Amino acid sequence: MSTHTKHNDGHGHHKETFLTKYIFSQDHKMISKQFLITGIIMGTIGMLMSMLFRLQLAYPDTKFPFLESLIGQWGEGGKLSPDFYLALITIHGTIMVFFVLTAGLSGTFSNLLIPLQCGARDMASPFLNMLSYWFFFVSSCVLIFSLFVDGGPASAGWTVYPPLSALPKAIPGSGTGMTLWLVSMILFIFSALLAGINYVATILNMRTLGMKMTRMPLTIWAFMFTAILGILSFPVLFGGSLLLVFDRSFGTSFYLNEIPADLAGGIERVGGSPILFQHLFWFLGHPEVYIILLPALGITSEVIATNSRKPIFGYRSMIGSLMAIALLSFIVWGHHMFVTGMNPFLGSVFMLGTLIIAVPSAVKTFNYLATLWKGNLQLTPAMMFAIGLVSFFISGGLTGLFLGNAALDINLHDTYFVVAHFHIVMGSAAIFGMMSGIYHWFPKMFGRKMNESLGQIHFWFTIISAYLVFFPMHFMGLAGVPRRYYTNTAYEPFAAFVDMNEFITMAALLGGAAQLIFLFNFFYSIFKGKKSEQNPWQSNTLEWTTPVKHLHGNWPGEIPHVYRWPYDYSKPGHTEDFLPQNIPDEGQLDPLVDLEIVPSTEFEKK
């Protein structure tokens, strides 16, 4: 690259080349930008895929000539092929769940905020942090590459249940595409583990003086629980994937039973059970839902408190409910498996745990609403998206109570009711949290602000279209329309829903168009946005005490000490309506003396 020397003018004393500054950077702020931009690109791909299969669902009999030029053999004659339809929903799910909402959301904001809000120069191990990004990047490349292999990408659904995923001859997508899916997932697990270990070590070990655990912003608490969930649950998926690889390629039968030799590569497969895979998968799969949601909830807490100019309501109960959700998420995974032939006794065990999750979730919702109550609301785009998250969290959470009930789930399982439920509570809510975070911390990341009016337009179009897409699905699901079907017109009772499908697709296209506004706003603002001041939202947390221009090591001088919790907004007796964490009260002791803390050199060496 010719820009090699151009960036050498650097402000620091260490020499940086283009390669070490922008590509193999070990600076957490740059890594977070890398995560964000990769996540946005993957999100756009996933969204375009959903547009394609929505088109098929709305117009099962119409031909779209542009499909043939777009996806070649999969859209012959302008009609989406059934195999590719299955592939699209699989890859859409995988990309959205893992690459956008896990890496793109928690990766971006954990990287950006953990060192900045805890008051650390960088992550505990910047090198492993960089490695985590590159594992993620390679893993997304492998998944994209699998779109182009013979037989198409994996098509067994994002949950890749055997036998569809275990027998290479089961469906076209079970061949090379499935193998690449597994490779991609194993790389992703490495990335998630490296990142998670780093996050937890940084939060516990590298907080600045005075940053007690109970003075940490709720974002950091949420990121910590997210990281712990990832550390404990991803290894189990690794074990499960390993056995699946052996079933696929080396003739074992852990997940297979009663499969004759001619279907299974010449060896009769007996003695295994697909239920085993489902248990291993959902031991990750359910905590994964919270890995997606908790960072969004943390971001929302911060954004709502800042923009209501009020202390967050129930700080400790917020932490407690985060902890309760994290704990419970490990003992409820079976509610995804009520109708798979699992032991019905276990069904009742899982049902109990599942319904208990409603309690901490309700605590969180109540606290959000109580924080908003009588606040001096600043309706910035970030705030709008945060309120949107609360709305989705409520409306999606309520349907969760239906689905968590083992008896009701027999009717609702694998219908559009489930699709509606998780797209609202996990998909839309988490995306809204991510958007809220992007609008809020964009000035911190790029030193410029995003356009506010475009942000408002983006918000209103997105929330309206999201509700228009997912709300009608509840009724389709109650009527029994199954998910993952290529076409509904082939079944007499479901043919009546074509109108509704058309309506949903229209709304989805509207929502997709709204994201174009966001993409334009995002990339335009990186280069041409209004320059931001140091603390544009008048927020209390430590990241706003760093200079706008990024420094390696975050603070030019000493790291600020912390004297208060992060939610001192509108404190009586002060002229300003916010009190940053690094401002002491009159007469308040320095934490050095106050807490008898002995400074250690170890944290300064970075």
Add this chain to the structure above:
Amino acid sequence: MEHTEHLEHTEAPADMKKQIWRTFWILFALTIVDIALYFILSPSLPKNILFIVLGIVKAYFIVGIFMHMKFEKKFLSSMIVLPMLFICFFIWLALTEADYTYWLRWLFGK
């Protein structure tokens, strides 16, 4: 040279060497007890439970003495040990499920 603070607490008891060798002999003896029990008792559930308990005792000595966990802060050890409860839950659940699978196969002739 300035030391980092971790050295302050990793200070082991003075008779560490003695303790290490004592732990070695305990582990040695427990393994021999394991083998002996294998041949003395016939396969049964209590025997298996006994083996697992012995395994956990061995794990206690390895983690506690060799990995130094006994001398670390309490919070750290509970942070590492308590998540194993999830594994206990998973084990109980997998065995219940496997038992159910066994009876289903018996019922439907495989």
Add this chain to the structure above:
Amino acid sequence: MSNTVTVETSKKSLWGGGRSPFSISYGKLMMWIFLLSDAFTFSSLLISYGFVRYSFPKSPPNEIVQPFTHVEENFVEQMQQQGLFSSEHWPLPELVFNHFPFIHGLNLPLMFVSLMTFILIFSSVTMVLAVEAGHRMAKKEVAFYMLLTIFGGAAFLGCQAWEWAQFITAGASLEGNPFGPTAFAALFFIVTGFHGSHVFSGVILNIVIYLNVLKGTYDKRGHYEMVEKVGLYWHFVDLVWVFVFTFYYLV
């Protein structure tokens, strides 16, 4: 040496920021967390083993085995005829693992695996002695014990290779198994193989550390914490073997 750290730190100040609440460096904390997650990986494999095994009928009681001292050429066929080896139920470990290198034809149930266990425990002891010597900054002792640990690890890997070879010669593979259900052999290969790969990477790490000790890297750094971190990993590998031993050879 820093003397300021002699101040008695109260619990409040432990968590007050600016220091590690556990008084350990971030590197060691990261190693602990990594080991926790690795424990979950091994647990998931052992749970799969438990699931598959428990969904089969119980093993036959070992009273019905006639006592014997010699292992004949056609031992496996004999056992199959007696119904002790059958794809219907899990085999008795004493009948499967009864060989010893260089001693042919004798029935030595579980002797070899006990030897392997002792080797691994012993290498764990030498490792912890190396760590202990590191606290005293005794470079020569650290190097000596590291070398012993490396030998112990290599010996364990050699034993495991022999055990695998023995198993494979008898006809066991991922796809078939003369001793019992296919899953028995497949899970044996996967779990001991996964453990073996951990031992292997542990040996590699130990060699790297050993060379660094000889070079004097840690002497210059002023502490032998790297030995401690790799030691944690090595003990973890030993710990896993305790459970692999329990579940594959005893239960």
